[in-house]
Amino acid sequence: MTRARRIVCAALAALLFGCPGPFASPSLVDYPRVLAVVAEAPTVEPGAQVTLTPIVGGSVNTGVFSWSLCVRPELASTGLPLSSFGAFEAERGCDTEGALVIAPPSSERSPTFSVPAGLLTDEAALRVAFGANLSGETLRSLAARAGVTAVASVTWTVDGMTTHAFKRVLIRLGERNTNPAAPSVRINGRTVRRSPARADELCEPDDGMGPIGVAMGARVLLEPSTDESWVEQFTILDASGNLVEQSEGSFRSWFSTAGQFDLGRSRAPDLNPSWVAPRVPGDVTLWLILRDGHGGTSACRWTIAVR
Template identity: 30%
Template sequence: MTCPKRHIIALAPLLACVPDLDVDLARVDAPRVLAVRAEPAEVVPGEPVALSALYVDAGGTLVDGPLEWAFCAARRPLAELGPVNRACLAREGDALLSLGTGLAVTAPAPADACRLFGPEPPPATADQPAGRPVDPDITGGYYQPLRIFAGDDDADLTLFQLKITCGLAGADQQQSAEYRARARPNRAPAVVALERDGDALAPGVTATVAPGAELPLRLVWETCPEAPKCGDALCTLDEAADTCPADCGGPPGCGGAETYLRFDPTALQLVTSREAIRVAWYATGGRYTAARTGRAPDEPEAFSDNVWTAPDAPGDHTLWIVVRDDRGGADWRELPVRVE
């Protein structure tokens, strides 16, 4: 199955077309949305969220991409396959809420997102039987679908899932109250540095490499504590303004592999889990040792290594490295490279 121009960036869980074995996932040879970033990474329905896309082509990042953004309000029927309702794949329709065009847009998340795509009973529809609440993903999260069209080609479609703050399904009143008191919204991973042989590469500065030579790279993100600790300047799980005022005066969370609270539907109790971190590597030329790297929840290291091998011919290239957590957050770093 080949999906040359249709992309599904479903950050949690990660959904994608299954490529042919000879397809280089890291090669950027045509206009392509590599990632979408939401700020905040988890939003309360009805509150504003800033959305931006990493939209690039074979020549580098596009300065002003003709991207069309829209939230989708159509629930996927139980009998229908695919990650979203087919109505979400259209350019126009009653199920779509246009957000505007450009590389970035800001809009409130739909107020009824938790009814349509969360644990609340969905609204009744005339042509379908009564629906059931949506099941959470493995992290306990719920997501509002969003679609992006690039240009006039209907095949240039990107799907994204925006994490929304909803209540718990299956929890009792005491567990729900405890969850509201202890949980903190997801914070996207933050790139701390991109290193070459241990030396940080300044953003925007061109790296040079000989034709055919290897360029060892390390992407570093924030290191998050496994347990809350007052005084570490991070407002994490179980910390609040009244217990850790020095930590919780700013945005909550940590830009790395966060420890978070979720409801286990099997054990019927609140449990803590740690995020996995995934890294996707892209380039306009050359090749990587691996197109995808990352860290499992039980790996404490806050970095991921890869090697890019330059083409044999001199020229300019662009590398992009996208880091994601498994609850919907994303960040990236761009590296211009000159082969000479």
């Protein structure tokens, strides 16, 4: 198709069907946002402790955090596309109607909660999680086989803005679940990775030669590490009520304070996104969030100098 014909066709399509909206990319962090929450550990037993660490961007200030841990009802209805019955139901954190708070709230940046020891036998909590109409025997059976998903809600107030997020923590007996190894990224022949000594998600080039520099408007291929030695097996109670074994996956989400990704999320075979640097000079922060699809999360944050 010739260029002129393409233009004519695009104009015709725009005339007939309207122009696509100028929506911002979800990968662009241009205001305070919680990008991920790391739970240590993603699965804990009743009576154990879980520490939650937010990965945030869009502000250099610390702000104020407010945390709560609860058990909430699973969605009572879904918005199936075939349905014309009625409204969709919102999925929220501990402000969901009927949620049951199971630990004292915290205002620390990275709080540690103690999970009640009797949670998996607490019928009131189990009814909240699984449904009020189920028998006590069924509730206990579900808790023993599948565990209970607690939800940690966080509110971050900074720079006059408030953002809300939630993270699931699986409360289950006898399941080992660790977070994925911190990811590394190869960029223009150099690799950024997290120093084992650091507690936060900051990554730096491992060659010690300072920040990676790219030209304004340059397209850069980002090649994340493909090591999946951390992948674990686990069992789930599927929709048919059967226990089935699954293995963790690797799901990558990409963010930056400027510039543009061609893929905001990547996994094989589309593993390596490219990032186009902004056309103004300055330091740009990028994040790679790696999730295992089983509650495990790790992150890498680094800086690219755009010249």
